[in-house]
Amino acid sequence: MASIEDVAAIASALPEVTEGTRYGNRTWLVGGKGFVWERPFSKADLKRFGDETPPDGPILAVRVEDLGDKEAALAAHPDAFFTIPHFDGFSAVLIRLRTVAEQDLREAIIDGWLACAPRRLADEYLGRPR
Structure with missing residues (x-):
């Protein structure tokens, strides 16, 4: 089980990255x-x-690149x-933090970051030449 921490x-x-509310x-x-x-x-x-009983526990929202990526993520991790x-x-x-695997959570957060990061920053992170 993953936590907000x-x-x-x-x-x-x-x-x-900055943290806010x-x-x-x-x-x-x-x-x-x-x-x-x-x-x-x-x-x-x-x-x-x-x-229907809603999912319990802490819930996280994570950006994805586009709606195609959203459908792929939902299909790949239905639990x-x-x-x-x-x-x-x-x-x-x-994402249900109580059921997500640590690696899947990490990948989702990084993918969300890549979807929102300025292009130069994403390219640097991925080691792409500018």
């Missing part, structure tokens, strides 16, 4: 863009679950990655 350690180790939740940003954040369910989210109607059309996935 594990998320903080992974995200903060990436270049030029948005809507009362911890958020990690690069280039002014949030790439990973705590995402508890709102009352409206809970209402949309109807009779830990999911989405809700509020995220329809938005390039991000939700």
Whole structure:
């Protein structure tokens, strides 16, 4: 089981990351863009679950490159990655910290960072010539 502190350690180790708060939740940003954040369910989210039990425990939202990457991530990690109607059309996935494997969490956070980082910074991180 991963924790928000594990998320903080992974995200903060990436270049030029700052930590802030948005809507009362911890958020990690690069280039002014949030790439990973705590995402508890709102009352409206809970209402949309109807009779279905919502995932419990801490929930994390992580940006992905595009909607194709979102679908691929959801298919590859059905036990830990999911989405809700509020995220329809938005390039991000939700992650159950209680069920995600450490390596999958790390990869998702890095991919989120790459999706939001300025191009020169992402190229430097990946060792690409400029």
